[in-house]
Amino acid sequence: MSARTVELFVNGRRVQAPVEGAEFLAEFLRERLGLAGTKVGCGIGACGLCTVWMDGQVVSSCLVPAVVAAGRHVWTVEGLTDLAEGRVTDAPPGLPSPQLVQAVQRAFVQCEGLQCGICTPGQVWAVCALLSEEPRPSEERVREFLAGNLCRCTGYQGILRAVRQASEEWAPSEDP
Amino acid sequence: MKTPEYVTPTTLREALELLSGAGGGEAVVWAGGTGLGPLLRRGLASPAVLLGLEKVGELGGVQPADGGLRLGATVRLRDLQRSPVVAARVPALADAAGRVGNVRVRSLATLGGHLCHADPAQDLPPVLVALGARVCLVSLRGTRVLPLEEFFVGPLQTVLSPEELLTEVWVPGESASRNTVYARFAPRSPEDYPTVGVAVSVRLDPDGVCQEARVAVGGAGPTVLRITAAEQALVGGVLAGQRIRDAAREVEAAVDPWDDSRGSAEYKRAMARVWTERVLQKLADEV
Ligand SMILES: Cc1cc2nc3c(=O)[nH]c(=O)nc-3n(C[C@H](O)[C@H](O)[C@H](O)COP(=O)(O)OP(=O)(O)OC[C@H]3O[C@@H](n4cnc5c(N)ncnc54)[C@H](O)[C@@H]3O)c2cc1C
Ligand code: FES
Ligand code: FES
Secondary structure, eight states, rough: OEEEEEEETTTTTTEEEEOOOOOBHHIHHHHISSOOOOOOSHHHHHHHTTTEETTEEEEEEGSSSSHHHTTEEEEEEGGHEEEEEEESSSTTTTOOOOOHHHHHHHHHHHHHOSSSSSSHHHHHHHHHHHHHHHOOHHHHHHHHTTTTOOSSSSSSSHHHHHHHHHHHHHHHHOOO | OOOOEOOOOOOOHHHHHHSSTTTTTEEEEESSSSHHHHHTTSSSSOOEEEEEOEEEEEEEOOEEEEEEEEETTTBBBHHHHHHHHHHHHHHHHHHHHHTSSSSSHHOOOOOOHHHHHOOOTTHHHHHHHHHEEEEEETTTTTEEEGGGTTEETTTEESOOOOEEEEEEEEEEEHHHTTTTEEEEOOOOTTTTSSSSSEEEEEEEOOHHHHHEEEOOOOOOOOOOEHHOOOOOOOHBSSHHHHHHHHHHHHHHHHHHOOBBBOHHHHHHHHHHHHHHHHHHHHHHHHH
C-alpha cells in the first residue's frame, strides 16, 4: 500500500500517476509523464535547471514533492508551444500571455541566449515569469531575479540581452 | 520509504491536533519545504505525514502592530521583501529577505520555516535579533513568547517541541525608531548563504551619541549570536573611529565560527570584525 496516486494539471491537462517513496515533481514530470525537458542538476534548489511555473510563480521542481504538487497547475518547457500559439483555454491566473512567450522565445534565439540548452527550459520560464510580473524591469531586478539560474555556456550576456529585447518588444518604452 | 501523505488543515487548532494527536510524532510541518525538501530528497528525513501550513489563514499576514509589525509564520520571504509596510517600518528586514538564496527559494520559503530551520548562517536571524523580535510558540497546552535569541539552540536545533508551532513573529515598535543595517558577506556567489552576516540596530541622539545598540552576527557560531560586549562598547559615545574599532574587536573576540566551505574559522572571525566595522560606519554615515 505504499503507492499513492497524484493528480495535477500539467501544461493545461489533467494528469494522474502513481508515485513512489519521496518522489519529487521533477522526477514525476520526467519519469512518470515523459516530459524530459525539465532537467535535474543540483537537486537542492540552487541551479535552476528544474525550474517550472507553478500556480503563478517559478519554483524548483526538485524541491516540491509530487504529493505537495497535487491539484496545482504546473507548466513546463513542453507547454510553451501551445501557449505561444494561443491554444490554451482556461489559463490559470498569472500564466504568461502568448505574445510574451513568443517574444521571449524569439529573443533567446536572436540574442544567443542559449548554447547547449540544458539551462534553457528554466531560463525561459524564469524570464517569462519575471516579465509577466514586471514588463520593464531594471537591470538590477533582472539580475536579482535570474541569479540562481546557472548557465555554464553563454556567460549570461546573451541571456541578459534576450531579456532586454523581449521586454522592449513586448512592452515598448515610451521614449522615441 | 513510503510516500508521505500531504495534509492541509485549515485552522490552527486542527493543525495543532494533527501535530499532537493520535498520529503524533508521525507528522512533520511543511511550510515552504525549501529547508526540509533537500533533507527528504537525500533520505535524511522520512516523515509519514507532511503537515502543510498553507491553508491555515491564522498563520498568514503582515500587520502593523504597536508601531512595529506582527508577521505571520507562513508569510513568504518574497512577500516580506515586497511588503510596503515592512519596507516603511523596518527596511533592513525587507532588504535582507530579498537576499535569501534565489527567487524560487524566496517564493516558497516562509518566515516561520526560515527560523525553525535554524541554519546558523541564515540571513534573517541576525536582522530580527538586532530588531529585538520575539516569537510566539503555540501548542495545545499553551502559548509561550520568547525573544528570538532564546529560540535557537544549535545548528538546525531550536527550543520547539514536536507538538509546537511557531505562529508569529513580533517586531517591536521601538525598533522602527532605531536605525538598523544588515550586511552579508557572500564571497562565493551572491545567492549563496553568507560567510558572515552582521546586523546592528542603534538609537543615536541628535548629536550622534549612541544611546542604545543591538548587535547580532550570523554564520559565526552554532546559532546567531547577540554580542552584548560590542553593544556596551558602542553606547555612550559618537559612532566613529576608535569606538567603532573597539566594538568590532568585541565581535571578533565573541564569535565562535568553524571551518567549512565558506571559510576557515580564522577568516570568518576576521570577516566578522571587518563587516561589523563597515556596518557601523554605514550607520554613522546615515546621520
Ligand atoms: C538553494 C537554497 C539557497 C538558500 N540560500 C539561503 C541564503 O542565502 N540565506 C538564508 O538565510 N537561507 C538560505 N536558504 C535557506 C532558506 O532560507 C530556508 O530553507 C527557508 O527559509 C526555510 O523556510 P521553509 O518555509 O521553506 O521551511 P520548511 O522547509 O518548510 O521547514 C523548515 C523546518 O521548520 C519546520 N517548520 C516550518 N514552519 C514551522 C512552523 N511554523 N512551526 C514549527 N515548525 C516549522 C519544518 O518542519 C522543518 O523542520 C537557502 C535554501 C535553498 C534551498
Ligand atoms: S535541480 Fe532543482 S534547482 Fe538544481
Ligand atoms: S546554454 Fe548551456 S548551460 Fe546554459
